[in-house]
Amino acid sequence: MNIGEIAKRAGVSRSTVSYALSGKRPVSDDTRQNIQRVIDELGYRPNASARALANGRTSTIGLVFPPAGNHYTGMQLDFIGSVVEAAAAYDYDVLLSPSGVDSDRSFQRLLGERRVDGAILMEIRLEDDRLDHLTAVDFPSVAIGRTAHPRGSWWVGLDHTALVAACVHHLADLGHRRIAFVNRPEPLLRAGYESAHRGLDGFTKAAAERGLTVQTYCCGDDAASGQACLERILHDDPATTALVTLNEAALGGLYRGLAQSGLHVPRDFSVTGVVASRWAETVTPQLTAADVPAEEMGRLAVELLVERLDHPDSPARHHLLAPPISLRASTAPADTTPTAPAPDLGAPTNL
Template sequence: MNIEEIARRAGVSRSTVSYTLSGKRQVSPATRKRIQDVIDELGYRPNASARALAEGRTRTVGLVIPPAGKRLTHMQLDFVAGVVEAAARVDLDVLLSPSGGDHDRSFERMVFESRVDGVILMEIRLEDARIDRLREARMPFVGIGRPSDDEQMCWVDVDYAGLISHCVRHLADLGHRRIALLNRSPELLASGYGPAHRARSGFLQAAEEHRLQGIELPCGDDARSGQDCIARLLQAHPEVTGLVTVNEAAMPGVQRAVAEAGLRIPHDFSITGVVATHWAEDFRPALTAADVPADDLAARAMALLNERINDPATPARHVLLSPPVTLRRSTAAAPSRAAGDGVPGA
């Protein structure tokens, strides 16, 4: 079944059927209904390639994710689900494309073979070659995250530096004088991964401002790495009483390491950070944290991308979200072993 047969049965021209399907020109309500009745009767579905040629659009957007061989964190999966849901609300499909290493061929095919109308980039580095490739292809795109030079790019992001600073201040207000940052993996830091570098910046600045001793711990994105990192920390620095984290995937291991050291959360050791909501609520005790609004970020990214697809000349827009730090039960006043414990040189 094709457009020509629909036109014959509806008693209209082929172009009228095409205009009805694409919405490019006005068709009278009576004619549109006659055509739609035939379509419904025959169960016609337009061929995607033919529709793309007719409309000049694929009605598909690309979502560039980390390499498929690596396990995605729950927060990353929340972003993926949020983008898919937001795209469905505006009748768009989503093509997932991993990037990084050998996977860059998938990214190149998606962009330069016109498989999508626009792209959402995840996991953006401070210096990110993919951004240059998208500009070269004149492909509309939006970032979940942002590079260091972000003025000409549309993006949505979480204020990691500001939120980590709030977490440090919260611990300082509770009397903690020696604290640590559980950051993302050494590999991500070396690659220039934006959230990890901004978390580090916010942590170090806030520690200096509040005259705290701050220790940074790069940590792999898994429970075993979290357990090993915290075990080493508590052995080398038993004076540390508070932890700030942006590494949600390591949290189960953090919990085990603290328990194995004979410490109780929050009586002996306080933990806070920036994580997805379900990680905070599933932690025991529930984690005091800034909950990353993944659904909201994804929906805003999709709205910005749709805007740029419809009008590529739209000025670049930036959305920086700073959710509140929700007080739960994983933080408390510094334990007596830290009472009156000043920072050397402070």
């Protein structure tokens, strides 16, 4: 079924049908209703490419995400799902582009062929050439995360600096004095991933404020790496009593490493971090954490992009989120009971 058949049955010209569908020129209400009746009877669905040519819009959003390894973490999947769901509410489809820098052929096709109306970018770096390129070609985009110089850009971010600092202060308030920080993988830190750098900054500053003894570690995005990291922590400083993590993919391994070391959470060792709530609730005991609002962030990113597409002259807007720490069962006061000194068997004893 095509526009010509609709025009024939409605008794109008092909151009009138086209104008009624695209809204480019006014059509009388009676004519529009007649055309819509025929469309409904025939079950006509306009071809997406033809519709894009007619109104200059594809009704598709690009989600640009460069995989950091050979799998997506749970939090990354949460972001992807939230963007897809939010876009559907605005009648937008989502095209996933697993690409990165502006030299990527996939990324260039996404822009050069105008396959999408706008783009949402994940896994933002402090210096991100993807955003630089989009700004240079004036392509509508919204970032999930913020660069080192976000002024004038559209983004939705999580305040990793403040959230990790809040975790440190929570542990310090419980009496913990020797704390470790488990970050994202080292290649991501070297590449300038925003969350890894801002989280590390929040940890070191808060630890300095509280006069804590600390260690910082990069850890792979998997349970085995988490277990190995925990073993390194206890090897480097066996007196460590708590940790803060940004790495939810390694969380199960961190817990397993503690259990194999004979340490009970939270009686012997406290664990906290910045993790999506559904992942914080999968471990036992459940993790005290600043819950990452992935669903809200995805929704806000889509809303900002739709606003930018509908109102191209609007000034840049952003959202910086800092959810409170959800107190669960993985943190407890540090055991500050002093160890009794061993008796000096050579000293005289008064009976």
